[in-house]
Amino acid sequence: MLDNLGGMEIVVLMLVALFVIGPERLPKVLQGLGRGVRKVRQMARNATEDISRETGTDIDINDLNPKAFIRKHVLSEEDEELLTNPIRSALDDVKQHTKPLRDELDETAAAIRSNGSSSSRDDTDDDDDEPAKPAARKHSYDLDAT
Numbered sequence: 001m002l003d004n005l006g007g008m009e010i011v012v013l014m015l016v017a018l019f020v021i022g023p024e025r026l027p028k029v030l031q032g033l034g035r036g037v038r039k040v041r042q043m044a045r046n047a048t049e050d051i052s053r054e055t056g057t058d059i060d061i062n063d064l065n066p067k068a069f070i071r072k073h074v075l076s077e078e079d080e081e082l083l084t085n086p087i088r089s090a091l092d093d094v095k096q097h098t099k100p101l102r103d104e105l106d107e108t109a110a111a112i113r114s115n116g117s118s119s120s121r122d123d124t125d126d127d128d129d130e131p132a133k134p135a136a137r138k139h140s141y142d143l144d145a146t
Helices: 007-021 026-055 066-074 077-117
Strands: none
Touching (some): 007 026
16 A cells, blocks of 8 residues: 555654644554555455446456456457457558668668768868768757657
């Protein structure tokens, strides 16, 4: 129940409760709190038992999420496969057809990065007949993400 609280946080909460409630009334308040938690747990257990009895299957509290409930109790595994297979195959087709484009974009991005990171040629070198290449433009966006 208190999985997300650390030891120090629990100690601070207890000290605050001690100062706010007082040392005389604190044990009675903690007993009442414990009794309330037990009642809530029992009510939840009874509700899940009632739902399990009505549906005829064992239901976990996590199964009350509508998506999980439908997936577990309405659809069979074959039905779920029939629904997800076309989507998976379409995704695989898209990945297969766009792989050459992705590879070409990766190569271009690598070339741009290597051109930008390599030292530029000395412009005073006049023996080359080739014109100097312009410096690679630095983009403000991530080339791998586009």
